[in-house]
Amino acid sequence: MKRALALLLALLLVIPMAACQTGNPSAADPTEAPAPTATQEPQEVQNAAEGIIGGKKYLKVYKTSFSSSYSSFNYFSTAYSTVRSIVSNCIDGLVEPDIYGVYVPSIAESWETNEDQTVWTFKIREGVNWVDHEGKDTGLAVTAEDFVDGIRYIGDPQNDAYSLRVVRNLIEGLYDYYWNLDDIDDPEVQTDLVRDEVIASFDETVGVKALDEYTVQYTLTSSAPYFLSLIESSMLLLPVEYDYAMEMGDDFAVDNEHMLYCGAYYISHFERDKAITLTKNPLYWDLEHITVDTVEYQMVPEGTTSLEMFKRGEVDDTSVEAEEYLSMAGTEWEDKLIPSERSLSTNYLWLDFQGENPEFNTFIQNENFRKALQYSLNREAIATLRDPVNPARILRNTINAEDAIFDGNGVDYTDYEPLKAIKETNYSNPELARQYMEAAVAELCEADGTIKGIEACTVDYLPVGTFEVDGKLPVTVIYVGTDDESEIIMAQLMKAMVEEAIGTDLINFEIAAFSGWTYGTVADPLNYDIYFDSLSTGYADPSGLLTRMTTDGAENVGCYEVPEYDALIEKSLNAATFEERLQYFAEAEAYLCNGAYVIPFISSLRGYYMTNSMPFTSPLTLYGNSKYKGTLVMEEPLTYDEYKTLEAAYDIARTEALKEN
Amino acid sequence: MESKKMPNAVLNPLKFRAAVFDTINSENTGFSNYSYWRSTIRTFFKNKAVVVLVALVFAMIVMSIFYPIFSDVDPTAVSLFPLDWNLRPSAEHWFGTDTLGRDIWARAWYGCRNSSLLGFCIALSDVGFGMIAGALWGYNKKLDPFMIELYNIMTNIPSTVYLVLLAYIMNTSFLTLFISMASRGWIVEARFFRNRILSLRDSEYNIASKCLGTPMRRIATRNIIPHIVSLIIMEAALCIPYSIGSEVFMGFVGVGMPVDAITLGNIVNQGRASFTLHPYQMLLPTVILCIITVAFYVIGNKFADASDPRNHV
């Protein structure tokens, strides 16, 4: 246990360093020259930071906004990020990160794991009770059974849990339990099982047990050194008061009155599509660390409105898009703009390996063609659309985010060879793209420009559209994205880049935008040649993304078949050590990127923000949702200079803190 | 009345004969030289503002037809260099460039051409079909209950429902957009015309005229159509700017123009995101849009006034 913790601490130490590599000038000083900062300046920096923190007055109310309407507070089935962030403040999980990202006790007082990290045992804090929406004690204690019941709840297909796959596959026996119940419910499947019997068998068959009233044990199907980060990121491992939830039925958590709370806050006021108020839970076990009494959320659908409200002091934070950022140059707000820190989400181009477009389908099987596409994009120019000042910080060539996954020695996963080479490659190379394309054409086309084995036809990609292809060069490529203005602009830019680099004599890049939810109508039924999407690293292990991208993986949207990749994933899942596991994963990811089966090109990072809250005072939630525990709310907006000082001091403090552990 | 059937015995039939209805001479009574259309046009152009607006619209139509033919500026030419993006107005780019370095002046005229074409088509079909249907509806009493229910049903089914379905089975193209927008406009117009025709048909002078034996065709062409023309013109004039505006919503539902197509709606929508930062990007398209709307509105109104026979005296 201690070892795992030490590893985590050590790896977190490296985060700020890597963050600076992307070119953030503010963070450059303390990391590029770590030696002098560690010896001389720390005291000065520390003092300066303390001066800033000490010289402010702090408020007890935090006002914030959310943009899209949300539905219920059912944390097991919601996909809305606002709800997830609200709930993570209202329902405590077993562990939580501290301000340095080190996992510290929450509902669990202590925990241990076995040698291969397949069995995790948590000792639950005694005396934590569920409260209702008025902050009144219900008398129901949070026990080990509540965590078992959480799994029991999501294990029943009738409860429609969201994003179940990872947990369902990881917890011993849950997969079979779920599908047995599903078979019973499905009138078309013949089965001898009886629902009540299967449900009764839960405690026997599924790998989550209450050893006693305050000890819960998870048995996993495979080694999971990242299990604590999964607890942080996944809502599915939260506890539930089962009898209460069952009694509520469909009404469970549809509003604040139909749910129970055990976290730092409870939802005291709820007005649909308008406002939510979180109030400090008077019975909270860690009350002394709660600095904000009330968190007021209000719905502000328009981004420009929230910016204006921030300027008038009606909310305490706002995001600032690239365009707005430029318009504030020279105003009083200029020095209060802080660049968004990180995004674990990566933007990709999926390539359709089994599409109906015969021209594209012939070419996409050819590695030279894929590389031609890969090298034709000027990633920095695309990033300029998101951040006109410092686009370099947005670039990303790998599938998993950098600064997210670290091995026991604190080495970043993306610094494992051969992934490191990919990470550092400059993919913007029009000449190379043209050469690759010519090589592909030489292999696949007759001298007169006819593509071998292809005839003219009409490609039916409805509802996206139908397209005529003539079976000759140029190759017609149909790019499908959403009709969001900024995405269309990005697509138009890509079109220009690809056609410029490869040449319109060889490629014809067509854009078809589709309004609405593209995944179900475009990506899933393969109604595209190139599709734009994003995926994010969910917890501290590459498996979260990579195992989904195997030949028959759920996230293999392009339907490629790469047995070499599958083999590497298989190897990594069976690896003896975590380092070996990461090594194989890195090889697998590099293989996929190198062969350009998918083309990750930038991170989802965008824009800037302004805030009234003191940075680095709340838990560092890398994978999960932000928490208000410890947040200090100022009367005045934070300035960028203050931010830089605080960041430097924070980095030093964290280094110290991690050393001590 | 009776005299035709039973000639008065006192009158000598050799000295008197029944007058034949003389279509030519009957026109010569009242105003000499009166021609409805000439009078309409003359009244219409008497107004200075109208002359200016008509000239403006004419110039814009000419510009949006001929600019795309004679200009060699490609409105879709994207610049790969971020330095060319969002340029302010200059000698080279009269109205600056947009987010991807495309010339706004050129885009505006291409957009104006596409949008106006769409507007005219929609106006033609809505008002055209609407008038025919409205006339039938107004004149045929048996049709009335059926048409009223049809109207109720059609206006009560939210268009989004079938537009979303339509988007699943059809390409995004000019034709799809036209079909989706024209699918419902006609019945609203039809009801409008039906109500007007109904009140005109039953107005006293028409009933009188009918009693005097004037043929239906003549009542329709002389007494009803001139009254309706003013409405037709006005409805059509209002329809054009309206359809240009609603094109954006159609895109939202998924039956809009292809992404690459340039329309005024598209340009204004794109400029919206950067409105506070680059207001000039929206300037030209908005001005063109405003001119179209204002011009058609004023022209429609003035022409309606001019073509109203009651204003001719």
Added chain:
Amino acid sequence: MTKYILSRTLRSLLTVVIVFVTVFMLLRLMPLTGYFPQEILKETDEATRMTYLRNQGLLDHPFVQLWRFVKNLFQGDLGRSLTVYPKVPIATLLKEKIPVTAAFGFSSMVLGIILGISLGLLMVRYKDRWGDRLGTFYILVVRAVPSLIYLFFIQVWISKWFNLPLVFYKDRPESWILPTICLSLGSIAYYALWLRRFMVDEENRDYVKFAQVKGLPKKVVLRRHVFKNAMIPLVIYLPSDLLFIISGSLVIESLYAIPGTGGLLTNAIKSQDNNLVQVIVLMYAILSVIGVFLGDLLVAFVDPRIKLTEGE
């Protein structure tokens, strides 16, 4: 009269049924993947999705679903929302949202009628002079300038000048002002435009000329004769407008963060929230036939020349 009302009611009922069934069936033609938000689709496999659809009863035959809906409806159960507000009872939703929108709709309608009619009268009274020109200018601006531009201007600048809140707060009455004004801008222009048009039309009538010849002052003629007659074509739409104040405005509600019904229907259709769409369509269809009926009654009431009889 009774016979008229009866036959009218029957026909309206038929309309409502046809509208409802058509929409119900159209919704069932939508692709199954549309029932999942993007995030959920990405995270689930085919089998899990089918499980969800089965749980929601979406895989049953459309007629079975129709029967279930109608049965529940008569038991007073409107069902629960499917995708927009998962599992939230639709009755609760409507109960929360309609009052907010209706309050705004009603106040903006009253404002629109008062200001619109005043402006229309002003334009007629000073026809072809400054009053008319001012009114025309206003109408042109509202109609010609893309609404987004002036709505944005009102929200950001006017609120700054008059120190009004940027968004709507239930407990701050001054936050109602801007949204109400924004909502009524269009209807002011509408009433002014048509009132002017109809009044100018009426002014050419013989009875008006006769009244003038009699020596009545222009003001009296306008008020006593012209105005009353010109209002008839406008009055017919009043009940519908009044009933449809509950439908709300997508753009303005989003701009001022008003938790109303604006955009509810469009969202529901786009997210294929069948249950919600059905209920809203049914509600609107009923309101619409009632509105038309009341409109006719009202016209018969204000215009003695018109009598409501079947087949005239």
